[in-house]
Amino acid sequence: MEAKITLSESMEDYLEAIFNLIKKNGSARVTDIANSLGIAASSVNQGLKKLNQQGLIKQQKYGPIKLTQSGVQAAEKVNCKHQILYLFLHKTLGVKPETADQDACSIEHVLSQESFEKMVDYLIKNNYIEEQSCAFKFMENEEEEKMAAKELMLASMSVGSKAEVLKIESKGRLKRKLMDMGLNRGARVEVKGKAPMGDPIEIKVRGYSLSLRQDEAAEILVKEV
Amino acid sequence: MECCDISHQIDIPSGSQKIVLAGNPNVGKSIFFNKFTGIYVAVSNYPGTTLDISSGMFNPENKDNDYVVLDTPGVYGVSSFNDEEAVARDVILAADAVVNIVDAVHLERDLFLTQQIIDMGIPVIVALNMMDEAERNGLKIDIDELSSELGVPVITTTAIKGEGLEEVKNSVDKSKVGNTIFNSDFLKEELDSLAEKINSRAEALLIMEGDPNVAEKNNRQALPHREKIYKKRRHRINNIIDSVISENGENSSLGSKIGHLMLKPLTGIPMLLATLYLLYELVGVFVAQTVVGITEETFFLEIYEPFIRGIVTPIIPIESFFGQLFVGEFGLFTMTVTYTFGLLLPLVAGFYFFLAILEDSGYMPRIAALVDRLLTSIGLNGRAIIPMLLGFGCVTMATITTRLLGSKRERIIATFLLGLAIPCSAQLGVIAGLIAPLGFEYFAIYVLTIFVVYVLAGTILNKVLPGKSTDLLIDIPPLRMPRLSNVLQKTYMKSKSFIKEAGPIFAIGALIITVMQETGMLTAIQNSLIPLTVGWLQLPKETATVFIMGIIRRDFGAAGLNSLSLTAIQTTVSLVVITLFVPCIAAMMTMFRERNWKEALFIWFGSWFTAFGVGGILAYLL
Structure with missing residues (x-):
């Protein structure tokens, strides 16, 4: 079950840059990110907006950028893939360090979980990495995530995923109407589709199709099943 | 609350x-x-x-x-x-x-x-x-x-x-x-x-x-x-x-698959456009040109009107007041009957027929979900697509349907937009006939102007009126094959009630116009409007008659333009003014009934002001 947020390549690059900057300087600013990626500050701002929407970063107006917990996780994951790829290319295939680093940068975004795990296995077998490598933490996380279903808002669920309603956070009439329509605790929902611009969304609940806005879906807490 | x-x-x-x-x-x-x-x-x-x-x-x-x-x-x-x-x-x-x-x-x-x-x-x-x-x-x-x-x-x-x-x-x-x-x-x-x-x-x-x-x-x-x-x-x-x-079998019939495609952006929008194109082909081209060509021109104008004049004129001379009233230019037995049955009835029936199919198939709520995002930007709810589409059939009917909207705020916005910028099918037919010969350029100017006014008016009302758009929460019924008997019955019932409701008001309008013409009031109003029509809109002074007729029935007004010789620019300006101008008297009466007199008057004067304002600006720009 692969229902987590999927990030585009450039988003992963941003995340990685922020992660590295924070590690190096203790904080990340828009200009630093722009410099380290070699792109314009305005495009960085757009990228940051998207990351913010997905809850991966936090940014006070004009303040430094911070990673949220899930942001750190996502960044660590990309970073780790990079390390493993680099080691694999450099140590086992004998690729030059610069080329290996560059290639790792491009491959990290598309590397599947399976190939990644096989690479890690191979590297361990040949004693290129040790037990403390980031790979283990990352693989454990992956396991844990699979075990524990995530709580999230109905609005951020992707098409095709199923969930169980935990709580309706809206108040008053809207809440009552939602409850009348069968969207209360324990109801199973499935996201069937999204209209243009992602709004409104169509869900299947209690055997019928219901169309509701992102704003409305953002008030319904669900647990993926 | x-x-x-x-x-x-x-x-x-x-x-x-x-x-x-x-x-x-x-x-x-x-x-x-x-x-x-x-x-x-x-x-x-x-x-x-x-x-x-x-x-x-x-x-x-x-x-x-x-x-x-x-x-x-x-x-x-x-x-x-x-x-x-x-x-x-x-x-x-x-x-x-x-x-x-x-x-x-x-x-x-x-x-x-x-x-x-x-x-x-x-x-x-x-x-x-x-x-x-x-x-x-x-x-x-x-x-x-x-x-x-x-x-x-x-x-x-x-x-x-x-x-x-x-x-x-x-x-x-x-x-x-x-x-x-x-x-x-x-x-x-x-x-x-x-x-x-x-x-x-x-x-x-x-x-x-x-x-x-x-x-x-x-x-x-x-x-x-x-x-x-x-x-x-x-x-x-x-x-x-x-x-x-x-x-509990999972429903994976063909219907549910198509229903699903209708909501997806990639397939939903082309399907909606195709549907609207079909509507245009059926009502705008087939009914408005072919059918109306037969009913209005061939039957009513060439056979019925000479026939009724032939009966009436030996008894009442056509030059007399009653002659004019019954069989004159705006006569009760001539123009009223021709327009009601020759022009309006085929258009309205065609529109209701198509809409009945859309309603019965279950496509309507899907359209509502698809356009919700766009309509929220003008303060409405996806559901408002139903009155908006109906408005292209008959604004009077559509005004009644605004009741299905969830709040007073949305009803005001929808009613105002209906009155202002949605031309009804009767008017659309005439407008299409007038603007088509002018070429694509003028057609584009007309459509763009109306569209901009529509969006601007909606956006302003959305900003000005307190509150926000109500919740969507619309359930999407399964797609069903429309039953012809229900579709036909509905078309028949709605067309009938339309004629019943609009016919008398239509006749009263014709009566008022004849009286005004015979008493010289029409000339007086025309003259008093000269600064507006000639000076501001750069139109011949007779267009004032057209605007006044527009109040009686919007299509009366549009059709009246036929008889004036106007340049392409003048035609476009007049059509814009007529479209934005107050809806017909029947729609106005419905607005007074549905809303209160204060809001109805606001809508009335608001659309006058917008119509002449936009018309003047357009005349100046072109």
């Missing part, structure tokens, strides 16, 4: 036994009503077809009693979320028995309302409708078990095919007070004691569920037990569902 006052009073006939038809939206209540009373009310496949309470008498076979049957708007619960629900609530509260129509395919959703009505202590009979669809979807429902769990009779029906309706009709006196969710806890005690105090178990339950209106009516505080009661009720429904449904 301004929307749900008790101001919404409904006349409930007294005396006979009151049978109320209740159910979720789009479960087929209106078909039952038609069958029970023989009175036609519109049946569609979109939620919210029933806006008013229809009532009728019926007398079941072999029974002595007469019954009054009341239809209600579809609701998910008896409460006061909006006007529709408040109306349904008041009718249900007055019921002697409720025929609860339940969609067998969506039992899990629909039984919630059933249980609520049972909890109110009102005798209920359940009509388990859409059994054919349930069977097709592989649903097996244990009817006896359902009946004994609920404690009320359950009759299976397939209303669109007429199956089971007769049985329901003859069983209304078998309705029973069912098994409530209240057994022996504090909720039951509280409900019992409250019911005794206010002498109504139904109202007591609604107060316990926190309904502010019912509480106020009884001079009591609404109680905070809703969550607990709802939880119990949902729990019970889940148990019932578990014990009565044995097979």
Whole structure:
């Protein structure tokens, strides 16, 4: 079950840059990110907006950028893939360090979980990495995530995923109407589709199709099943 | 809370036994009503077809009693979320028995309302409708078990095919007070004691569920037990569902696949555009040109009008006042009849026919969901697409339909936009005829101008009026093949009621124009408007007549432009002004009735101001 947020390549690059900057300087600013990626500050701002929407970063107006917990996780994951790829290319295939680093940068975004795990296995077998490598933490996380279903808002669920309603956070009439329509605790929902611009969304609940806005879906807490 | 006052009073006939038809939206209540009373009310496949309470008498076979049957708007619960629900609530509260129509395919959703009505202590009979669809979807429902769990009779029906309706009709006196969710806890005690105090178990339950209106009516505080009661009720429904449904086949028919494609951006938008193009081809091209060409030109203008003049003129000379009144330029027997039956009737019927297909197929709510995002930016809700599309048929009709919108704010915006920038089918035909010869350039200018005005007006109203767009929450019914008989019946009924409503107003308009012309008032008004028409809009002074006629019927105005010789620019400017100008007198009267006079006057003057303002700017720019 692969229902987590999927990030585009450039988003992963941003995340990685922020992660590295924070590690190096203790904080990340828009200009630093722009410099380290070699792109314009305005495009960085757009990228940051998207990351913010997905809850991966936090940014006070004009303040430094911070990673949220899930942001750190996502960044660590990309970073780790990079390390493993680099080691694999450099140590086992004998690729030059610069080329290996560059290639790792491009491959990290598309590397599947399976190939990644096989690479890690191979590297361990040949004693290129040790037990403390980031790979283990990352693989454990992956396991844990699979075990524990995530709580999230109905609005951020992707098409095709199923969930169980935990709580309706809206108040008053809207809440009552939602409850009348069968969207209360324990109801199973499935996201069937999204209209243009992602709004409104169509869900299947209690055997019928219901169309509701992102704003409305953002008030319904669900647990993926 | 301004929307749900008790101001919404409904006349409930007294005396006979009151049978109320209740159910979720789009479960087929209106078909039952038609069958029970023989009175036609519109049946569609979109939620919210029933806006008013229809009532009728019926007398079941072999029974002595007469019954009054009341239809209600579809609701998910008896409460006061909006006007529709408040109306349904008041009718249900007055019921002697409720025929609860339940969609067998969506039992899990629909039984919630059933249980609520049972909890109110009102005798209920359940009509388990859409059994054919349930069977097709592989649903097996244990009817006896359902009946004994609920404690009320359950009759299976397939209303669109007429199956089971007769049985329901003859069983209304078998309705029973069912098994409530209240057994022996504090909720039951509280409900019992409250019911005794206010002498109504139904109202007591609604107060316990926190309904502010019912509480106020009884001079009591609404109680905070809703969550607990709802939880119990949902729990019970889940148990019932578990014990009565044995097979739940997943619906993966062709219909549900197409229905799904209609909502996806990549396929949904082309499908919507294709639908609108088809509408244009049918009404805008085929009906407006081919059919109207035959009815108006060939029949009414060439055969009917000379014929009627031939009869009347030997008795009343055409130059006299009455000659003009009856068979003159704007004569009651000439222009009124020609326009009503030769031009309007084919256009309106064509439009209603297409719309009936869209409604019955279940495509409408899908369009509503698809355009919701766009309409929220002008303060409306996706649902507003229904009055907006209807407006292209007839603004008067569409104004009435604005009732299905959830708040007063949305109704004002929709009504204003309808009056301002939506040309009705009659007008559209004439406009299309006038603008087509001018070439694409002018057509584009016209469309763009109207569109910009529409969006600007909506955006400004959205900013100015307090509040925000209401919740969408629209249920998407399964796609169904429209039945030709229902489509034709609906087209016929709507066209007929349109002619009935519009015909007399049309005649009065013609009368006023003739009187004004004969008394010289028309010339006087034309002259007084010269600064506006000639100076500001750069049009010949006769166009003033056209604008005045535009008030009587918008298409009168547009058609009047035919007889003036105008340049391309002048034609475009006049068409823009006529489109934006006040809607016809029939639509205006409807606006006064639906809104109050203050808002209607605001709409009236607002559209005058916009029409001449935009027209002037356009004349200056071109």
